[in-house]
Amino acid sequence: MQAGSNQAITEATTPEQLADTASQAIARADDLATLEALRVEYLGKKGAISTLNRGLKDLAPEERPAFGQRVQQALGQVQEAMDARQATLNAAQLDERLQTETIDVSMPGTPPTVEKAGTRHPLTIVMDDIARLFEGMGFSVLPDSFCAEVETERYNFEALNFPADHPARDMQDTFYVDAGDGVLLRSQTSNAQIRFLEYLVAKKHDFIASPVQVLAPGRVYRNEAINSRKSVTFHQVEGLAVGPNIKFSDLKGVLHEFVRLFFEGERATRFRPSYFPFTEPSAEVDVECIFCAGNGCRTCSQVGWLEVLGCGMVDPNVFKAVDIDPGQVTGFAFGLGVERLTMLRYGVDDIRHFSTNDVRFLSQFTGVLS
């Protein structure tokens, strides 16, 4: 080592010594403030490491690389010690915070103080309303357990008379899931028909003496090409009536009455033939456009009608699938699209509002009577 050129540094300390001194000081630091002071002392712009680095220019050119490397090593060592200590102190501080913030979780809560009433979600309001209107016509709402969202093909397709390998199965794009072979997310609430009829058959229910009329609201899934914004879940309310003498004209009457009550006024309804595997005959129901009274506007694509639901007479094959003799009873079934009805009733222009749950949207429904 040549005297003179690196005198300033040897006078102070070598990088190794510096690193050792620093590491010891860091290990002794018992709070974050002390550690921060040490960071400035050693790693700051005017800190000890920087001073060593500045001395580099005083060295002979051939010595610089080796010495520079030693400084870098020291820097690394100090930084590592600093980070480790910081983590320890942070953890300790967090522990202490968790400790001091600990409360008696069993203490009685603060009774709610209310500035403004909240509300049920608009979809719930509409589903509840649908239930109330149909309850007035003798329907009962089925409990959750009849309305599985994850289903087998039997309940979503087979018992509902969807032929295997038939394009009818494409009418709703269905999500399959990895819970088992043929397990899927129901594409319609109609599985509840089968679940409920099976339950009644097992209980030897007498449909002749006691016709049934039930509703099954719930969530359904459609496997659509989605992006982060588009919804793949929707809500439907399924209706089912089974008895010795249920007729297509009854279906028309019940749904017409529902439309009158739901949209609060006499409105023309139009029943159009359609195809659903589980009903025969099948119909789609249009309601006279509520925005233009049937004159044609943008919402109804100028046709004056709004499509609101699908329905029909229970197909004999559905009865057979649950061991009911289709010669003894008839029935009707319908499926209401809740999002669609909600949008129509309140003029909601974008379906995404329903899943975004912005309180500026939700709070608009506070005053709704239902």
Added chain:
Amino acid sequence: MNISWDWLGSLVDLKGLTPAEVADALTNMGLEIDAIHTTGGQFEGVIVGHALAIEPHPNADKLRLVTVDIGKADPVKVVCGAPNVDKDMWIAFAPEGATVLNRKDGSQFKLGKATIRGVDSAGMVCSLDELGLTERYGPAEDGIWKLDGVLKQPTAGQPLRDALGLSSDTVLEGAPTANRGDWMSVRGVAREVAAKFTRSLSFEGLEGLAGPATGLPVAGNGEPYSISLPDETLCRYYGAAVLEGITIGPSPAWMQQRLAAAGMRPINNVVDITNYVMLETGQPLHAFDRDLLGESGSLSVRRAKAGETMTTLDDLERNLTPEVVVIDFNGAPVALAGLMGGRESEVRDTTTRLVLEAATFGSAGIRRGSRQVGLRTEASARFERGVDPAGARKALAMAVALLAGHAGAKCTALNEAEHGAIQLPEITLDLAHYQNLVGQAIDATEAEAILQRLGFELLSSGQQLKVSVPSFRMADVTRPVDVIEELVRVHGYDAVPYTLPAMPKAYRFDDPVLAHEEQWRHALASSLADIGYYGCNVESLGFLETAPDAVRTSNARANQLALRQHLLPGLAEVARHNLAHQPDVALRLYEFGRVYHRAGKASAKYSGVKETPSLALLWTGENKQQAYSHLKGAWELLLSRMGISPDAVRYEPVTSDDPLAGLRWHPGRTAQVKLGKVILGVIGEPHPAENYLDAGVPVAMLEIQLKPLFEALGKRPPLKFQPVSAFPGVSRDIAFALDESIAYQDVLTAIHKALPPEMAKAVQAIHLFDEYRGPGLAEGSRSLAFRLALQAHDGTLRDTDVDAWMADFKNQLKRGLDLQYR
């Protein structure tokens, strides 16, 4: 399915009917017509003009005056704003009274008299989009449409449509339902129109279009092609017509226009004719180039072998599996049955000889193959729905006739194979059945007429109607109820009256839990609304759940999705959205929703997934507020709404910061909520190291399962009235200091235990009214003050008795708890 009015009119008499009327009728019969459009431009009265001179507009820099020759003695002057109008240019000219499109909104309007900036304009020089011709002649350049080059010999004054050789047609855009293969054909639609309006059909009228029908030769005996159909379910009939002397060229204009109206691009006479026959009859055809296929040999329809490959017309090499049905020629696949032909035997410009295939493939096989290969074609859409089993040979004859007329073809041989004769189903309908199901009687004569017009053959008439189903409806009409549907849809759904069923007995579940859960949910939702909470609807699919019992989609269109296992992560997302838009809002959110876990093995009747109805609450507030306490207060209100005493629910502190309900929690401010021995869920504040909401506001959350709660409510004995005491009550306070590690709920339990039996009967309520820490108390201890309300049913309580009880009680309590009375 686009239906050309012109084409439809060639098959059924449409005299006096408008497209709108027919569209309405079809919609009311179940073939929904979504829209009606016209082809050949959307204009009337536009003519060819010739710009003779251009001069500036006296009052506007950007407008010019164009002198236009419109084939009359005197040219006219119009104002034009287009930058590209030039002298000697041929233009599309709309005189006053012509109809064109508004460029801004695409609506049609009729040109009136116009004066633009003080100068009279005799009409308008049109751009492509004002004529509705952009699709056909576009893309449109800026400004007006230049006809130079478009018209070979322009003549001023000639109607534009004539000059362009455009015919105008109206197209009904139909959406056939999945059960009606016959609606995938113009003939099928024509049949419906004929049935509805009682019109005559003319299906055999190829004369004039195709030239004289040549008919098919008698089927040959395995020469040049022997055909075998080993599996009837894959293919019932296969016919191959051999044609010679083809000259490939354009198909006739009328055919091209009908194809274009139907949405198919004209290609050449052979391809166009096979498409034309498919669109009209619903029977897909396929043409092989005979020179490329092979002079003779054996054709069969079979499943592909695993590992077999074939290159289709679209130049893609397809890897085949036994799910795919192929046409086999001498041992190798040459076409994907009902989907697409092979590249190697494709018809090209040099083709002179054809093997033309018409086959009745089974719908299931085609559908499975289509899904397997990931290919859907016009042909597969028809086979999947089911084609007329008797239609293949007729379609072959029609195609052969058209090819003779328009491609110079001569049919030299026909080879066929078929599985048995078609058995037309016979159905007997009791008209009383109709009345019972529909709620309205139908006249036997009318029923018979409707069915006959739809192509059914009447076997016996009267109340017991017996019909045989036509071959083209065999797939979807198999039972009396299907015949009822035919009758009611043609007779008209509108004609069915509105009635109401007899009011049934309301269905009640014996199980009180099932009977009441919906009402309980409703009651809780009302309570939550009353205390300012908003109900949320969070997507149940999408969260990336990684737990081994998570349920994930296996066929999502884009990314794999999972069903949520907890409600709170989603509700936290809702909170984050709201705080991002309104940082100062105090959120009160809840959701009733399900969470999903795999449990057990799936079977035909069980999905292998447990769906757990749950409730989540989320509260945010201002700084320094005790989030936990506020949320617990809301939860306790719900408990009280359910008539559950707050003392019946215990809060067990969590011992680690392991995630619960999908989130990390503050171990000192989080508790598991227990009802009896059942863990309902969790309540608490988020772990300070995890700021879920990116907001520096206090947050508290709760997620509980509803089932155990509703079960507890269901098992509760029915409410029974308790007499109300007629005597005044008294109250006593006690206060004591004790170590603060002793939880309030344990203190309360100790209090209940320490009450002397007589006194316990009189205690109406025990209420904590003060908690104190600070001067006067040891470090780590707190003082709790309770008020006991007492009342007896049999008389006024005497102070001396109560004092004695209290002394007894306080002694007893001190034995149970390490406390100092204050």
